[in-house]
Amino acid sequence: MxxxxxxxxxxxxxxxxxxxxxxxxxxxxxxxxxxxxxxxxxxxxxxxxxxxxxxxxxxxxxxxxxxxxxxxxxxxxxxxxxxxxxxxxxxxxxxxxxxxxxxxxxxxxxxxxxxxxxxxxxxxxxxxxxxxxxxxxxxxxxxxxxxxxxxxxxxxxxxxxxxxxxxxxxxxxxxxxxxxxxxxxxxxxxxxxxxxxxxxxxxxxxxxxxxAPSHRATMKYALARAFAYGQGPSQTAARDRRWGGVARWMLIGAAQTAVWGAASLGLTLIFSPRRAETLDRTARGIGKVLWMRGLEPHFYGARELARLSKA
The missing domain is CATH 3.90.550.10 (Spore Coat Polysaccharide Biosynthesis Protein SpsA; Chain A)
Incomplete structure (x- = not known):
């Protein structure tokens, strides 16, 4: 079959x-x-x-x-x-x-x-x-x-x-x-x-x-994607008009931003490779807070086509 x-x-x-x-x-x-x-x-x-x-x-x-x-x-x-x-x-x-x-x-x-x-x-x-x-x-x-x-x-x-x-x-x-x-x-x-x-x-x-191609295998790209991943749960709650859920995710995101942002600062000061992980978690926290339409990074479609046309 x-x-x-x-x-x-x-x-x-x-x-x-x-x-x-x-x-x-x-x-x-x-x-x-x-x-x-x-x-x-x-x-x-x-x-x-x-x-x-x-x-x-x-x-x-x-x-x-x-x-x-x-x-x-x-x-x-x-x-x-x-x-x-x-x-x-x-x-x-x-x-x-x-x-x-x-x-x-x-x-x-x-x-x-x-x-x-x-x-x-x-x-x-x-x-x-x-x-x-x-x-x-x-x-x-x-x-x-x-x-x-x-x-x-x-x-x-x-x-x-x-x-x-x-x-x-x-x-x-x-x-x-x-x-x-x-x-x-x-x-x-x-x-x-x-x-x-x-x-x-x-x-x-x-x-x-x-x-991962070379233009994507960078911290800049990964953190932009991490930010977009963070936006996901807040945007899903907003799409379903679950405003209590939006508020909850924003509070979680604010806490993550504070905790992981502080950790990222400390690890950056001592040049620790572990700062990549904490920066990722910070970006996801920020995404939960700044979830609004119009703030999404663009990775596909017209943006990717424009990048390929210039390559």
Whole structure:
């Protein structure tokens, strides 16, 4: 029964896309489950075609290329979903490469937990020359979880995940396009799923590597992302008009900012590498306080397209 489609959004990353697809072609134990690999080219100039043309013959399942000229992470995911009717949807980012047993481990995790969504662990990979921040950045771009497969009490991000379409991805466009430029579309999706009584699971053996490019493997980028992550719970509460929840998260954020900000100052004065972690926690605290729309950093869509055009 071919019941799984893998969706890979991409924008002007030909080498990275080829690496991601090569890892999907090498998946083992899922020959009778994989219905399609869907690549969503989110570049208005449709630059992914040469990569797909070169690799299509090697694909173990139909390799579908769809063009979504409107840059945005949520819109790209929605477009990928529209290209397949598979009941199970896996997501892999174009800067990731999956272990050979990745999809089979996700499927086993879904069966074992009975969850609506299962997530897998990520090894963060950063370029040489990141100096004292290397360990922090590898953890930042990675994802650690329980050592054994089982249910979770919270969600992670869409990268390296498997979802039941009927329950986790309702409607024709389940990802919120308002998050196209800043990200966080998965926060909205999973918050709504939790409110409906959905369950989250962890597949401990479903490993992928995430390769951070040099322009992202910096403290400036990581702290901007940490700030955006901090905004998430406050923005979710505001979206649901739970103003008491907003106030609670803002108070938590203020306390985190004070505590971790003081720790960061002390560690900076003695040049301790541990200051990277405390600066991260400080940025997340500030994000909970300064959650308002218009203050989100932009990492995707038009901003990323503009950066790539200048590169």
């Amino acid at each position: 071919r019941d799984v489609a893998i969706i890979v959004p991409t924008m002007r990353r030909p080498e990275s896309l080829a690496r991601a697809l090569g890892s999907l072609f090498a998946q083992t134990g899922v020959e009778n489950r994989l219905a399609a690999i869907v690549v969503v080219d989110n570049d208005p100039q449709a630059t992914a075609e040469p990569v797909i043309a070169a690799l299509r013959a090697a694909s173990p399942a139909p390799l579908i290329l769809v063009h979504e000229p409107r840059p945005g992470v949520a819109t790209a995911r929605n477009t990928g979903l529209a290209a397949t009717d598979a009941p199970l949807i896996a997501f892999l980012d174009d800067d990731e490469a999956a272990d050979a047993n990745w999809l089979s481990a996700l499927l086993a995790g879904l069966d074992h937990t009975g969850a609506d969504v299962v997530f897998g662990p990520i090894r963060g990979q950063v370029p040489e020359g990141t100096g004292w921040t290397r360990g922090y950045l590898e953890r930042f771009f990675g994802r650690q979880g329980p050592s054994e497969t089982g249910l979770l009490d919270h969600a992670y991000g869409c990268g390296n995940s498997l979802m039941k379409r009927a329950t986790a991805l309702p409607g024709p466009a389940p990802f919120d396009a308002a998050s196209d430029q800043s990200g966080g579309e998965d926060d909205v999706l999973f918050s709504a799923l939790a409110a409906r009584g959905g369950r989250f699971g962890w597949a401990a053996d479903a490993w992928v590597d995430e390769f």
